[in-house]
Amino acid sequence: MRRDGKIYQRLDMSGYKEISDFVLKYDYCCGCGVCAGVCPQDALQIRFNESGEYRPYLVGSCTDCGLCSMVCPFVNGNPDEDDIGCMHFAGVSGTKHTSETGYYLSCLMGHSTVDGHQKNGASGGMATWMLETLLRLGEVERVACVRPRSGGHPLFEFVICQNIKEVRACSRSSYYPVEISSIVRQILSDRKRYAVIGLPCVCKALRLCAQANPRLRDRVKYILGLTCGHGLSSHFSEYVFGMAGGKPCELHALSFRVKSVQRCLAECGTVLVGRNAEGEYERQITWSQGVWPLFKNRYFTPLACDLCDDVFAECADATFMDAWLPEYARDREGHSIVLIRNPAIRSILQEHVRIGCALAPIDVGRVVQSQKGALRCKRAELPVRMEIFRRLINACIPRRSHVPGRSVGFVQRLLVEAQWRIARRSSTEWRQADRRIDTFRQRTRYLERHLLWLNCFMMIRRSPLSAIKKMVRKVCKLLPM
16 A cells, blocks of 8 residues: 555455454554444454453454454554544644644643632643533533543443533543443444544544544544553553552552642642452552652553554644643643644634633644653654564564654663563563562562663763662662661
């Protein structure tokens, strides 16, 4: 297949065979669930696998209609983020483009002034404000977003909200796998106008689904995105609960990024609830108490996330993100950045900017700077992970829009390879350790020590004095008492 002067490989497969013999065989699946939702025979069901990741399973009769492979964001030959962005946004007057953000009309930064949005939201509450405004103006009749569950596993799920109160219950982040198959089925059977908010892979799958199914294209009026560094399996939450002093098998509910007036946003807390025969009990832990190193070093990261390059949800009508900028390093409430691609979203913000939110323009360069960590992982380090994958598995890699020509330095390459081993081994070791945190740490100590020395070396290169102090503290923690 030739597109824009480039040649891409289209596998000689179709329908579920392409999903099973390519996406599932090599573990490229991101678990979004759109393939199961669009299947006209309801032949696919999304369930957790043993690694705590969602996967489609064939449970019915497949007629090989090909819809599942047409909507999969990891099937070769399907349009990529640049293709989809060009199709939907390139023709809009005033649209600009960067390799990092894709197409965009304008960029704004600020926060919602509606009571409770900023306090209960992941950052400045602008995503919640936008969803509520779309409902209030009658632009949409339903909103699909992620809400925590209190009934045990799974701990988060996509739900359909019909009013503002229901939207506000979905305002925090969820570092947990979710799938949207049931929502897609309801949209296809319901004559309502919808707005859907999700991670980049969900946004791309919905765009592909809209191309293949006119009913979904007519009913999903807005697709809103969230920036993403990488996803996590359900084992991440279990491990964090164990770190906080709970029993991983008893995890019943949790809330991420709980804000406090005593802590800056980067030090936000996680509240976890366990349930046993004696009743419910609560544990709390902050990101600096061990959660951030888990995330940074890519523990429990699915393979699909290690081979993804979309940070800014380039297929979405607007993307919402945290303002991770130096001047907001000690921010306790949080600020949002909004990257706008759809002129209708821009008009709503311009007309209602004084009703419940405080926003100001921000340069796209600052937007890119705010997500420099995610961009380093998903762009600069991507060639190293692709090279590792080719070396280990002789298979065709799903094509990516942005693979940089330059690679990283030697030490950074070693760090990426160590993180790759952590990502691939952590779920297996967690399962084999029978979810016992001490056993897991013993089984992964050799990987942890390797990562420690590489991270220390990188810190010494950047800032010798402060790095030496941090290195001494980390090494002392590993020494036996």
